[in-house]
Amino acid sequence: MKNKITNFVLYLHNMYNNSKIKYKLITIISIIMLICLLFTVVGFQFAFNMYDQQIYRKSSQVLIMSSKQIEDELTNIEELSFNILKDSVLQSHLTRTKEEISKYEQFQIESEIWEKLTSFIGNEKYIQSIYLYDQSGREYRAGSNHSKRIDKMKDVLIDKAVGGNGSNVWVSDAKTNNYIYSTRQIKAYKNLSLEFLATLIIEVNLDEIIKELPKVWDGHEGGIIISNRQGPFYREENIFNYEHLVYSTADSQGYFIQKVKGRSFFITYFQSPYSDWTYWNIIPFGSMFAKVTAMKYIVIFIFLLLYSGAIFLAVKFSRHITNPIENLVSSMKNVQQGDFNISETLKLHDYGEKDEVGILHHNFYTMIERINELIKENYEKQLLIKDTEFKALQSQINPHFLYNTLESINWLAKINKQQQISNMVESLGYLLRNAISIKEDVITLREEIEIVNHYVTIQKFRFEERLNFNLYIDEQVLDCKLPKLIIQPLVENSINYGLESMIECCHISVSAYKADGNIHLIVEDNGVGIDENQISKIIKGNVNSKGNGIGIKNIDSRIKLVFGEEYGVKIESTLNLGTKVIIVIPCETR
Structure with missing residues (x-):
């Protein structure tokens, strides 16, 4: 794991080092902005935690006060x-x-009990009604209309009163719609007989009590929930999703944050020893942190705005630096490829500033101009040297004397009916004229094939049946241009390295065809072949040709010089099976 992390860090480091200046600048600004954002987020989180503590203290105080009230x-x-x-x-x-007793007496008793119970209710606004059930099950009631809730809860309330044995018992249930009940047995205390007289039930509207309590939060949502061991039995009307809340705690007092159906709630709780109830204060986060959340988004928006502005200024500033450097790098690449004629291009992108980039730009422009002058001077000197050497070579032999001598030999051979000698002399004269002629270095394929034919004519008189030569030339490529003497030296190599090393007949063929706009010239023989190491040396020019002939490296260099680096010579050979030399050049007729 440690090695992976190290490798990843090295990868990022290398990627940063190899990236452009403008990307480095953008990366540095992004890192600085992200660090600022991180500190802002940490600060916000710290403030939120402090805010949570303040809300908890306030809500706990209010909750305790509310429960006491x-x-x-x-x-x-x-x-x-x-x-x-x-x-x-x-x-x-x-x-x-x-x-x-009589019915009239019973009626009178009921009226007096009702009046008495009504007097007890008096100004008690939280009491909904008071019920008495005597030992015969007869009901006496004062307060609001008869409640169906009492009918449903009657047996339970009476049982609870029996269990209380004269003391007050509070009964709460989630089905009672926010009502709670005080129930107890009434016993006769005259003569301390403690004889059972009736069951007292007081129905209390808990909503009316809660409405008088102070609010923890001024929002429209949230409020108080009261629960017992069976679960919540009271909640304020504006609390939603209360049934999904968790009502179990390990401590008697505290707070926590709970998420229900995608919404977060801030919940404070307090367990009261009175009736074993737990009070819950529910505050939705959306209401509580509305302003804080809005401020958070505003800060994020301002950060993004500042980040975008910083990136824009960084890009604009970096372009002011990197564009001249990129133009300079592009020019350097052209120089690397051998193109020194870029002074005009540099003038178009002249960087007028006098800072470091401007000085670098100016110095490179001056250097290229100086290199161009030196190349031109050297080229002119080389041409002069070659011209001098060639003229010195020509001066050694008088061409007219040589041609006249060959014509005399040819005339004499014809008089003596020596046709072979005549043909050889004619072919030799043609070869000499083309070799010595300096009018053109680029000729047509037709002319090159004629040179090859004259050369093969002379070689056939020498090797007779041992040499089998064939031409396969597509007529549509005969007028295409190519450097002079690139096929004849290859045929000569086939004879020198293939035919002379064989006893049996040597088959040499020259073929030419057009494909994809290029001429494919192939010289093939069935000689002894060449191994791969030798081919590599031949291509690099490390092997001298026999005699004073033209080597394959020389042919390849001339082709690349005339047509470009993508063209040249390729050798395919198998030992004891033969050699194939392939030349690919563009088909140009002008």
Whole structure:
């Protein structure tokens, strides 16, 4: 793993070193901007954590205050239930219900109990209704209309009261629509008989109590949830998705952040010893951090704007530096390929500044002009030297004397009817005229083939049946131009290295055809062949040709000089099977 990381770092380092200056500048600015963004994000995160702590402290304080206020109200209701329990009028009437009384007396008792219960409700705005159930199951009620909730909860409430054995019991359930119930047994305290008289049930509207509590958050969402061991039994109306929240905690007080259906909630909780309830304060993150989130996006937008501006200025500034350098690099590549005629191009991109780049640009331009002058001077000197050497060579032999002598030999051979001698002399004269002539260095393929034919004519008189020569020339390439004496030396090599090393007949063929706009010239023999190492030496010019002939390296160089580096000579050979020399040049007729 460590080696992979090291290799990756080295790869990035090399990639950075090999990249252009403008990309390096953009990379450095991007790294600086990203570091600034990182510090900004860390600062934001630290601020958010501090903000979370502040909200937790505030919400915890409010939650504890709210729970205390709720429990104070419930304590008041407990005291009210105790006052009802010990009221002498109710004790008397409930005791009489156990006796045999008339319907009128029963009606009178019900009226007085209702009046008494109504007086107890008084200004208690949180009490929805008060119910009494005597030992016969008869119901006495004061407050709002008859509640179906009491009908459903009656048996449970009575059972809870029995379990309380005279003490107050709070009953809460999620099905009671935010209502809770205080229930207890009323027993006769006259003579301390503690005889069961009735079951007291007080229905309390918890919503009315909650509405009076201070709000932790001013948003439209969030609020308080109250739960017991069975789960939540009360929630404010503007809390959504409360059923998906987790209502289990390890501590008696704290906070956490929970995500429900793609939304995050900030939840503070407090476990109260009163009735074993837990109070939950739910605040949606969207409401709580609306301004903070907006500010975060504004900062990100400003960062992107600054980053784009910095990159724009970096690119513009880098172009001011790199464009002249890139033009200079392009010119250097042309010089590397041998093109020194770039002074006019450099003038078009003349960099007028006098800074380091301008000085480099000016010095390179001056250097190229000086190199051009030196090349021109050297070229003229080489031409003069070659011309002098060639004229010195020509002066050694008088061409007219040589031609006249050959004509005399040819005339004498014809008089004596020696046709072979006559043909040889004619071919030799043609070869000498073409070899010595300096009018043109580029001739047509037709003229080159004629030179080859005259050369082969002379060689056939020498080798007779041992030499089998064939021509396969496509007529459409006969007028194409090629450097003088590039096929004849190859035929000569086939004879020198192939025929002279063989006892049997040597087959030499010259073929020419056109393909893809190029001429393909092939000289092939069935000689002894050449091994790969020898071919490599021949191509590099490390092997001298027999006698004073023209080597393959010389032919290849002349072709490249005239037509370009993509053209030249290729050798294919197999030992004891033969050799094939392939020349590819463009088909040019002018």
